[in-house]
Amino acid sequence: MQWPARVALLLLAVLAGAAEAPAQEAVPVRGGLHEGYGRVVFAWDSPVRYEVARDGRTLSVRFGRAMATDLGRLTDTLDAYLEGAQLAGNGRVVRLTLRQDYKVRDFTVGPSVVLDLVTREDRQQDQPAQQAPDVPALNVRTGAHTGFSRIVFDWQEPVQYKVKRDGTTVRLTFDRPADPELAPVRRNPPQGLEGIEADIGADNLTVALSVAEDVRIRHFLAGPRVAVDLVQPPETRPSQDTRPAEAPDAPTAKPAPRTKP
Numbered sequence: 001m002q003w004p005a006r007v008a009l010l011l012l013a014v015l016a017g018a019a020e021a022p023a024q025e026a027v028p029v030r031g032g033l034h035e036g037y038g039r040v041v042f043a044w045d046s047p048v049r050y051e052v053a054r055d056g057r058t059l060s061v062r063f064g065r066a067m068a069t070d071l072g073r074l075t076d077t078l079d080a081y082l083e084g085a086q087l088a089g090n091g092r093v094v095r096l097t098l099r100q101d102y103k104v105r106d107f108t109v110g111p112s113v114v115l116d117l118v119t120r121e122d123r124q125q126d127q128p129a130q131q132a133p134d135v136p137a138l139n140v141r142t143g144a145h146t147g148f149s150r151i152v153f154d155w156q157e158p159v160q161y162k163v164k165r166d167g168t169t170v171r172l173t174f175d176r177p178a179d180p181e182l183a184p185v186r187r188n189p190p191q192g193l194e195g196i197e198a199d200i201g202a203d204n205l206t207v208a209l210s211v212a213e214d215v216r217i218r219h220f221l222a223g224p225r226v227a228v229d230l231v232q233p234p235e236t237r238p239s240q241d242t243r244p245a246e247a248p249d250a251p252t253a254k255p256a257p258r259t260k261p
Contacts, residue, residue, distance in 0.1 A: 023066065024066040024067055024068040024091045025044070025045065025065060025066065025067055025068065026067075026068050026069070027042055027043060027044055027045075027067040027068070027069050028043045028069065029041070029042050029043070029069045029070075029071060029073075029074050029094075030043065030073070030074065030077070031073075031074045031077035031078040031082075032077070033077070033078070033080075034199065034200075035200065036118065036119055037116045037117055037118045037119065038078045038080065038081035038082075038116070038117045039114060039115070039116050039117075040074065040078070040096070040114070040115040040116075040117070041109075041112055041113075041114050041115075042061070042063075042067075042094075042112060042113040042114075043111075043112050044067075044111045044112060044113065045111060046111050047108070047110075047111045048063050048064050048065050048111065048113065049063065049064030050062065050063045050064065050106075050113050052104065052106050052115070054104065057083075057097060057098040057099075057100070057101060058095060058096070058097055058098070059095070059096040059097075059098055059104060059115075060093055060094070060095050060096075061093065061094045061096070061113070061115070062089065062092060062093050063092050063093070063094075063113075064092075065092070066090055066091030066092050067087070067091050067092070067094075068091060069087065071085035071086070071087060071094070078117075080099070081098065081099060081100075081102065081117045082096055082097060082098065082099065083097040083098070083099050084096075084097040085097070098117065100119070102117040102118055102119060103117075103118040104116070104117060104118070105118065107186055107195070107197075108194075108195050109194075109195035109196070109197045109208065109210045110168060110169075110194045110195045110210035112195070112210075114197065135177050135178065135179055135200065136156075136178055136179070137178070137179050137180075137181060138153060138154065138155065138178035138179060138180040138181065138205070139153075139154040139181055140152070140153055140154070140180050140181055140182060140184075140185055141154065141184075142185060142188075142189075142190040143190070144190060144191065147231065147232055147234075148192075148229045148230060148231040148232060149190030149191045149192050149193065149229070149230045149232075150190070150227055150228070150229050150230075151185070151190065151193070151209075151227070151228045151230070152222075152225055152226070152227050152228075153172075153174075153180070153207075153225060153226040153227075153228075154225055155174075155178075155224045155225060155226060156224055157224050158221075158223075158224050159174050159175060159176060159224060159226065160174070160175040161173060161174045161175065161226055163217070163219055163228075165217060167213075168194070168210055168211055168212065168213055169208055169209070169210055169211075170208070170209040170210075170211055170217055170228075171206055171207070171208050171209075172206070172207045172209070172219075172226070172228065173204055173205070173206045174204060174205045174206075174207075174226070175203075175204055176203065176204065176205065177200050177201060177202065177203060177204060177205050178200070178205050179198075179200060180198050180205065180207060182196050182197075182198060190230065191230070191232060192211055192212050192215040192230035192231075192232055193209060193210070193211060193230060194210040194211060194212060195208075195209070195210035196208070196209055196210070197210075209228070211230060214232075214233045215230045215231065215232065215233075216230075216231040216233075217229070217230065217231070218231060
């Protein structure tokens with residue numbers, strides 16, 4: 001074969017390989033330090049499939065799409081939890097080298113994929129019955145209704161709260177700490193809810209709801225309980241009430257009696 005022909009074939013092979021390489025999305029990866037755990041957030045722009053596997057102290061997260069990201073800032077922030085972080089598998093796999101045998105919990109908040117690295121000493125956080133007396137467990141339940149879904153926070157005593165919405169993220173900040181039981185909500189989220197996350201502070205609790213863009217939020221007190229409704233647009237509302245028996249509606253708050261001036 002003549003030399004120009006070989007060069008042409010080599011060039012075609014290089015171009016074919018480039019065409020087969022997966023397109024990489026720019027995905028910010030950030031870390032955060034919390035009481036009893038370190039958090040890793042993969043902030044994808046749209047939902048992505050992922051799998052988590054571990055081999056000893058090596059934690060691998062394989063995504064359904066390729067990413068381009070800088071993991072240096074992640075290891076700096078979570079230096080107490082991570083010995084290293086590496087992007088492999090043509091941008092589809094992130095390998096984290098853990099400093100200890102942490103418990104790992106994973107979930108999504110909207111399109112973001114979240115990993116929590118929980119220290120052994122704080123694993124009781126997943127067991128509300130063993131919570132310290134100053135951080136009580138908080139029951140959270142849901143219900144499906146005609147035109148809206150409801151999330152109820154079953155506080156046992158009156159609580160003050162604030163609600164702030166920023167795009168598709170709704171944050172509820174309560175004026176006392178508690179450990180919300182979110183696992184059932186994550187396993188079976190109500191319509192309109194795309195993710196739920198909690199941050200337990202020293203004197204407050206913040207719950208972040210990731211909701212669809214066209215969902216309208218309304219909220220109210222019902223005794224000590226706080227109810228949040230995710231109101232669906234008319235075209236997506238079910239034709240009948242499908243509220244499950246195990247998640248009854250929160251009682252309706254009665255108006256205060258009118259007094260004469």
